[in-house]
Amino acid sequence: MNMKRFPLILLFTLLCSCGIETFQPVISLAPPLGLKATSTNKQILLEFWGLNSEEYFSGYYIYIYVNQEELLTKGFVVPDNEGYTNRPTIRANPTTEMTKFSKWVSYYTNSISAGPLQEGQTYFFVVKAYSDQYNAYGDPSNIADVVYHTND
């Protein structure tokens, strides 16, 4: 082998073994905690605690469904305040202080349409932190459920 080429091959091998050719940052978003759901004022009030200091954190996606077992796989995104479901339900910035978030839910929005919440129906909710930058989600929060009553 030509000795002039050897250092180049060695360097290439070294960089490959160090993983530089496949460098990926560790993406880890803390799960929100303490999710609660309350039926009140003809709506459902969701409250939870979040502390996401990750610089790539963008906000929280909230999901709703009528079946707990399928919530994590089939749950529908609760729209943000402007009615969009293709972006986080709640926008938030990274912080190092535990912060309480809340969201009022008035409609059951599935992938096709939005309809009123149904009297006597149990709704299940879960929240995940989200990063726009990496299109990555954190672990799910606890699951909260509530029976919706129009007279609460």
Next chain:
Amino acid sequence: MKNKRGFIFIIPLILIGLISCGVEKFEPPIKLVTPAMENAIITNSTMIYLTFWGYNKESYFSGYVIYVSTNTNDWYKVLNYDLDTNKITMPLTPNTGGATLYKYWISNNNYISPLTLVSGVRYYFYVRAYSSQYDVYSYPSNITNVVYP
């Protein structure tokens, strides 16, 4: 002689390669999920019952340290059930089962020494996750409080 010069060149190259790859200072990112205080209530008029949410699946997670105060300036560690000052309040193993509601009872003065439970006094609490492996804490949780009856 030519080969010798070649090896003299290769050795610094390997060193530069390793240093540029960060191999000489590799450190895993140490970050513990911060727990969230749920509530502090009085049960049986004698005990304080604390609840908080946690989801710490980090392999280096060792448990939770609960803090107590009567003025939110001077904080003291709440002792564990063995009243062993060398242990953290709640020694635990990593939890991969999802967000969990943890409970802790403060049944008498021993747990909040040097403070004491006094009727009419408001007690404040917060909690942090802890790693004994790295001697690292999470950020503090929110604060909850209760008035002792």
